[in-house]
Structure formats: structure tokens, C-alpha cells
Amino acid sequence: MLQSRRFATAKFPSETFYCYPTRQFPSKRPRLSKMAQVTKINVKTTSQKYLIHIGEGLVKNLNQILNESGSSERHVVISSQPIWSIHGSEIQTALGKTDLVLIPDGETAKNLNTIATIYESLIKLGADRSTTIIAVGGGVLGDVAGFAAASFLRGIRLVHIPTTLLAQVDSSIGGKVGVNHQLGKNLIGAFHQPIAVIADPLFLQTLPRREFRAGLYEIVKYGVIASQSLFTQIHDGLDQVFDRKPEVLSKIIAESCQIKADVVSKDERESGIRRILNFGHTVGHAIEAVTEYRRFRHGEAVAYGMLAASYIAMKRDLFSSENHAALFSLISQMGPLPSVSDLSISALLKAIHRDKKIIKGKLHMVLPIRLGETTIVNDLNETELREAIVTIGVPKGR
Numbered sequence: 438m439l440q441s442r443r444f445a446t447a448k449f450p451s452e453t454f455y456c457y458p459t460r461q462f463p464s465k466r467p468r469l470s471k472m473a474q475v476t477k478i479n480v481k482t483t484s485q486k487y488l489i490h491i492g493e494g495l496v497k498n499l500n501q502i503l504n505e506s507g508s509s510e511r512h513v514v515i516s517s518q519p520i521w522s523i524h525g526s527e528i529q530t531a532l533g534k535t536d537l538v539l540i541p542d543g544e545t546a547k548n549l550n551t552i553a554t555i556y557e558s559l560i561k562l563g564a565d566r567s568t569t570i571i572a573v574g575g576g577v578l579g580d581v582a583g584f585a586a587a588s589f590l591r592g593i594r595l596v597h598i599p600t601t602l603l604a605q606v607d608s609s610i611g612g613k614v615g616v617n618h619q620l621g622k623n624l625i626g627a628f629h630q631p632i633a634v635i636a637d638p639l640f641l642q643t644l645p646r647r648e649f650r651a652g653l654y655e656i657v658k659y660g661v662i663a664s665q666s667l668f669t670q671i672h673d674g675l676d677q678v679f680d681r682k683p684e685v686l687s688k689i690i691a692e693s694c695q696i697k698a699d700v701v702s703k704d705e706r707e708s709g710i711r712r713i714l715n716f717g718h719t720v721g722h723a724i725e726a727v728t729e730y731r732r733f734r735h736g737e738a739v740a741y742g743m744l745a746a747s748y749i750a751m752k753r754d755l756f757s758s759e760n761h762a763a764l765f766s767l768i769s770q771m772g773p774l775p776s777v778s779d780l781s782i783s784a785l786l787k788a789i790h791r792d793k794k795i796i797k798g799k800l801h802m803v804l805p806i807r808l809g810e811t812t813i814v815n816d817l818n819e820t821e822l823r824e825a826i827v828t829i830g831v832p833k834g835r
């Protein structure tokens with residue numbers, strides 16, 4: 438059984454509402470003094486072609502990147518108070534005078550109320566169809582600001598500047614934007630591709646270790662579904678990854694982005710291959726749902742979900758026991774996961790059956806067949822799901 442230690446229930450940042458338009462002026466010294474190699478990755482979906490720019494100190498060149506991406510002169514930055522207080526001055530210095538809308542942070546603020554306040558701010562600022570929204574923050578901020586961009590005036594341009602590892606390798610790419618409904622996560626949304634994604638690993642230096650690790654689980658996911666070499670890099674170089682050396686991070690971020698870019702370029706709307714990105718999400722989403730999105734970071738729940746899926750694949754002789762052990766050992770070495778020992782199997786099974794992965798009454802699940810390749814099955818039975826859930830630490834019979 439995976440050794441897990443109980444975390445205090447995840448605390449979301451203050452619910453204080455900061456949503457207001459402010460005029461910002463260049464301030465303070467820029468912290469990003471270094472300009473290193475930049476990797477550019479193409480995303481070519483049917484609705485939009487754009488580049489993901491990855492590199493240390495990239496934000497210094499923000500204006501140039503925006504110009505090259507076809508951004509308008511008029512920008513509105515959307516961020517949150519905690520993120521802006523750490524990284525705002527760098528972006529401000531690079532952008533010059535711009536409009537800023539600060540919204541509340543955290544999963545509890547990912548809702549239509551926040552969207553309404555963004556609309557209000559945009560209207561008060563006189564934003565029009567030529568305005569570009571620049572979303573600066575983690576996955577929550579990007580999803581919320583992205584949905585505002587998708588719907589305001591039937592859609593305006595969007596640039597993502599992701600500041601968490603998860604957002605840099607996952608949520609800022611592929612155009613899924615949206616908010617939660619009180620009856621479920623991400624139930625309201627749209628596909629709205631950005632015109633550029635700007636991922637600077639220097640932002641990750643200030644990320645709490647737990648958030649960093651949560652993003653890293655998604656990189657492990659990319660390794661399992663599409664790249665044995667990425668998996669091995671993390672597995673063999675875990676200490677260096679946790680040291681957060683920007684050159685090490687740039688490399689694994691670029692490889693992850695390339696995988697996501699390739700997948701979403703082939704299947705923008707998740708009707709086929711994009712579903713492989715859901716590896717670990719069947720059980721992962723259920724864990725998040727039964728704990729009301731408060732105890733687990735998304736990546737942590739996906740980590741448990743990957744172990745459960747890997748176990749099922751191993752039991753079906755699709756995935757070798759060595760590979761299952763390698764995944765188990767990597768996830769264990771990455772650090773403690775919040776406990777699942779008080780969760781109920783029947784509640785998890787109910788949540789799994791409510792999830793979006795049921796197609797025509799059949800539950801689909803992505804299973805690994807080797808490191809770097811997966812298959813999708815639709816003939817899961819409850820017994821094997823139960824057994825897999827028990828192996829991750831959920832008590833039998835509850």
C-alpha cells in the first residue's frame with residue numbers, strides 16, 4: 438500500500454473579493470535578469486495556430502512576443518492578488534502601462550460569480566473586441582480568465598502566462614477554459630485557444646513545494662502515456678528536478694508541452710486521441726469529488742488515479758509488473774500524498790459513474806500498456822475497480 442501521510446485539509450486563499458480594475462504603472466526593479474534559450478512549440482488546432490514559448494527570463498520579452506503573436510495594443514491583465522504581489526512587477530515592467538483586474542484565487546473562486554465580476558471590470562475599462570486578455574496565474578486563474586475571454590463580446594483574444602507547473606505543462610495548452618458549478622467541477626466552459634502561451638520556469642521558484650509536486654505528477658503522466666524517456670528523466674533525476682534548476686525545468690516542461698501540443702493538435706475537442714490525457718483521471722476525479730475539491734491538489738488525485746489504472750493494467754497483463762513498480766516507486770519517492778484511508782469505495786464508485794468518462798453507458802478508462810503507450814478500455818468491471826481502489830489505500834468494504 439502506498440505510504441501516505443495525512444495533510445491538513447488544503448486551505449484555499451482568502452475569499453476576499455479583489456475584483457476591481459486598476460491602472461497600474463511601471464514599478465520596482467525587474468527580478469528576471471537572465472535571458473536563456475527559448476523553445477517554441479507549435480500548437481495547430483483547427484480553430485487557432487499558436488506558439489508555446491518556454492524559457493528562463495522570457496517575460497522580459499513580453500511585448501515582442503505579444504506583437505509577434507498578433508496581439509492587439511490594448512491589453513487587460515487578469516491575475517490574483519497573491520500571484521500579482523509576487524510576480525506582478527516583472528510583468529508590469531515588461532508590459533508598461535496596462536489595465537489590471539485582480540480576481541480571487543483558488544478552486545472556490547472558480548465560478549460564475551467571478552466571471553460576472555470580470556465582465557463588469559472589462560465593461561468599466563471599456564474593453565472591446567480588439568482587447569487581448571493576458572491571464573497570469575495557475576490553472577484556476579487561466580481557466581477562469583480564459584472563459585471570460587471566450588465569452589466576453591462572443592470571444593476576445595487570450596494570452597496565457599502560466600505561473601504554476603501544472604498550468605505551464607497542462608492547463609494553459611489546448612483551449613479548455615471554464616468554471617465549476619456547485620453540482621460539479623468544470624461543468625461550464627468552452628474551447629477557446631490562446632494566441633500564445635508564455636511559460637517561464639523562473640516563476641516556479643516561488644511555488645510552494647506541494648504545488649510544484651502537484652504539477653510534477655502531470656509530467657509523470659505524460660511520461661507514462663507518451664514518452665518513456667521523459668519518465669526516465671524524472672525517475673533518474675528527481676533530486677535535480679526538485680532543485681528547480683531552470684534549465685532542468687525548461688527541458689521537462691518543453692517535452693511535456695510538446696506531448697500536449699501534439700495531442701490537442703490532432704484532436705482539439707477530445708473526440709479521440711485527446712482522451713489519453715485522462716490517464717489517472719477516472720479515479721483521480723472521483724477522489725477530488727468525494728473530498729469536495731478541498732483536500733487534494735488535482736495532480737495528487739491524478740497520482741492516485743494513475744496507480745489505480747496501472748494496477749488494473751497489470752492485473753490484465755497489459756502492463757508489466759516492473760513498469761507498475763517503477764511508477765509506484767516514482768510516485769512514492771516524490772513525497773507524501775494526502776491520505777485516502779477515510780474514503781469510501783462506494784462513494785468513489787458513485788462519483789466515477791457520474792463522471793464525464795461514461796460514454797453510451799460504458800465507463801472508459803485509459804490504461805498503460807508500456808511506459809510511453811496507452812490503450813482505452815470500455816469493459817471495466819466493478820470488481821477490478823474496487824480492487825484497484827483498495828490497493829491505493831482506501832479501506833475495503835466501506
Ligand code: NAD
Nearest residue numbers: 519542543575576577578600601603604608613640643644
Ligand atoms: P491553482 O491555480 O489553484 O494555483 C495553486 C496555488 O498556487 C494558488 O494558491 C496560487 O495563488 C499559487 N500560485 C500560483 N503561481 C504561483 C507562483 N508562481 N508562486 C507562488 N504561488 C503561486 O492550481 P493549479 O494546480 O495551477 O491549477 C488547478 C486548476 O487547473 C484546476 O481548477 C483544474 O481543473 C485546472 N486544470 C485545467 C486544465 C485545462 O485543460 N484547462 C487542465 C488541468 C487542470
